[in-house]
Amino acid sequence: MRTKTFAAAALLAAATLTLSACGTDGGDGDNSAVAVVDPESAKTAASSHVTVLDQPFAKPDLVLTDTEGKSYDLRERTKGHPTLVYFGYTNCPDVCPLTMNNIAVAKKQLPKAEQDALRIVFVTTDPERDTPAALGTWLKGIDPEAVGLSGDFATIQTAARALGISVEAPHKDKNGKTVSTHGTQVVAFSPKTDAGYLLYNDEATVDEYTKDLPRIIKGQNP
Numbered sequence: 001m002r003t004k005t006f007a008a009a010a011l012l013a014a015a016t017l018t019l020s021a022c023g024t025d026g027g028d029g030d031n032s033a034v035a036v037v038d039p040e041s042a043k044t045a046a047s048s049h050v051t052v053l054d055q056p057f058a059k060p061d062l063v064l065t066d067t068e069g070k071s072y073d074l075r076e077r078t079k080g081h082p083t084l085v086y087f088g089y090t091n092c093p094d095v096c097p098l099t100m101n102n103i104a105v106a107k108k109q110l111p112k113a114e115q116d117a118l119r120i121v122f123v124t125t126d127p128e129r130d131t132p133a134a135l136g137t138w139l140k141g142i143d144p145e146a147v148g149l150s151g152d153f154a155t156i157q158t159a160a161r162a163l164g165i166s167v168e169a170p171h172k173d174k175n176g177k178t179v180s181t182h183g184t185q186v187v188a189f190s191p192k193t194d195a196g197y198l199l200y201n202d203e204a205t206v207d208e209y210t211k212d213l214p215r216i217i218k219g220q221n222p
Contacts, residue, residue, distance in 0.1 A: 049204040049208060050198055050199065050201075050212065050222055051201075053196070053197050053198070053199065056193070057162065057187065057196035057197075058195060059074060059075050059189055060074060062074040062149075062155070064149040064150060064151035064152075066147060066148065067135050067147075067148045069132050072147065072149055074121065075194070079194055081117055082190070082216050082219065083118075083188070083189040083191075084118070084119070084121065084216075085121045085163070085187045086120075086121070086123070086185075087123045087124075087156070087165055087183065088122065088123075088125060088182060089130055089180045090129070090130050090134060091130075097142070098202075099184070099186060099202060099204075102204065102206045102209055103186070104120075104142050104143040105206045105209075105210075106210040106213055107120070107209075109210050109213075110214065114213075114217045117217060120143060120146040120147065121146070122135070122139065122146055122149070123159070123160070124150045124156070125167045125170070125182040126178070127151055127152070128153075128170065129178070130150050135148030135149075153169060157169075160182070163185075163196060164185075165182070165187075166182065167180075167181075168181040168182070184201065185199045185200065185202075186199070186204065187199060188200070190216075191219050193219070
């Protein structure tokens with residue numbers, strides 16, 4: 001299950017738009033983040049599934065536990081590296097594995113040096129089930145070099161909201177199955193500024209990532 005925070009139709013409706021996270025378990029104040037969309041990128045968002053932000057997001061001050069059970073400081077460990085961050089969960093039946101696989105396949109097309117420079121970070125939205133060990137097992141089948149992070153749900157939710165991504169606490173559906181509702185954007189951070197300047201939606205393809213990653217590595221717009 002997932003929610004879409006950004007809609008291509010809305011991007012085409014105006015030259016400049018403000019988009020905010022829509023966390024529905026609120027009641028704890030205004031934790032939304034606002035992004036200003038580059039008008040030129042908005043013209044192509046419907047076909048390319050990527051939005052270039054005129055005012056990029058700051059990288060969240062996020063410290064969680066990686067798949068080896070060690071503390072991982074997102075800002076410190078990814079500083080100066082091209083970085084893709086995605087919030088999801090391993091029991092997701094569709095978009096999460098598809099998104100991560102698309103990125104992994106595209107990454108393999110890069111020269112070895114560029115693969116080594118790229119940081120791919122998967123932050124669980126279901127930390128109770130996605131323990132470090134469970135994340136490690138899941139990511140091993142997709143990209144063993146990807147970073148998997150788990151920890152306190154409130155901390156994860158705050159970091160997601162700082163990037164305009166809605167994440168709700170896992171809950172039982174009508175069939176008693178635990179589901180995690182979350183925004184599906186992949187945020188790309190520049191190695192030059194460490195700011196998140198690109199948003200990919202869940203329709204981004206392997207071909208699009210393959211085309212864009214070399215430019216992302218250099219901190220350029222696709």
